[in-house]
Amino acid sequence: MAHAIEAPATITAEGPTSHTQNQGLALLYGLDAEQIEMLRESIDPRRVGKDGKGFSHLEAWDVRRRLIQIFGFGGWSFDVKTTELASHVAEEKKGRNGTYTAHTVVYRVVGRLTIRNRSGVYLTHFDDGAAGDATNFPSLGDAHDMALKTAMSQALKRCAVNMGDQFGLSLYDDGSIQPVVATAAERYRAAALKVWDDPDGLLQVHADAKRAGALEAKVPGHDGKGTVVLGAWIVARGKELRQAAQGGVTERSAA
Structure with a gap:
């Protein structure tokens, strides 16, 4: 049987940035921001x-x-x-x-x-x-x-x-390595990867993430290494696709 402290309903893990999210959770759970970041x-x-x-x-x-x-x-x-x-x-x-x-x-x-x-x-x-x-x-x-x-x-x-x-x-989850305890930004990252070669799909994900206030959050890059700012990462990929459509030579964003 698991015993754990539960967050009040008025406190959520979805804030404007991952830094402020982690600070808030650290205050709530008694862990520091670095520990929260590693757990997530x-x-x-x-x-x-x-x-x-x-x-x-x-x-x-x-x-x-x-x-x-x-x-x-x-x-x-x-x-x-x-x-x-x-x-x-x-x-x-x-x-x-x-x-x-x-x-x-x-x-x-x-x-x-x-x-x-x-x-x-x-x-x-x-x-x-x-x-x-x-x-x-x-x-x-x-x-x-x-x-x-x-x-x-x-x-x-x-x-x-x-x-x-x-x-x-x-x-x-059938052996998946994709996080199931995910922030809003991480969910939008996953959504962007599903439409990675579709500029219209990326535009929609960007709009949804903007409404959720998640564009400035840091998420893992395309290859899972390092971190990128969600909104800028989606925009950069959109630019690559537009340039490719116009005949330009681009490289896949792998920040």
Whole structure:
């Protein structure tokens, strides 16, 4: 079960610029603007792997690394609240060196991820659980160790996903790396990319973003690296398309 502070209905994440948005959210949640900005970024695709079933996932060590990067060494902690040995099956099997006992062990774990601000003040916590197994281990100790570690790692990842895209929330959307916790500016960026070669479509996105007060917000560039000002980025692409239509040679904007 997740426990988190909720923003009042009168406070939104959509302001004139990403800087002022992040300042407001920082005051609300007790995180600083840099932390808010990191949490709202789309996930780096290099962090995403595939499990044995082909599903997108993050490694537990990578989740810990990102927790340290965003919240600091003392800004988070993970505590195991309960552990339960769910199953232990021992079977006699034949190996190259004769018969041996194969152990299959399953553990269930419930953990708690606690988040603190830069001053060490408690902000919130998230509880979640997971099961982990170890199959056909010849060593009973190794089987218990692997199953327990797997369950704890999975519980940590499930707790962390409550903090959004940096911790794999978007991956639940059919493995997508596009942010699902997005600002208005980020949504208009995505809309612009869908009509990237259509000047009329870009003009409409620009008009919609202007009405929403999102034109001055900074968003990731076309290739996802660096940042650009949304309105200027759309206008520059529109100019490229018009020049191309008139026979000029242009380069695709990849700021």
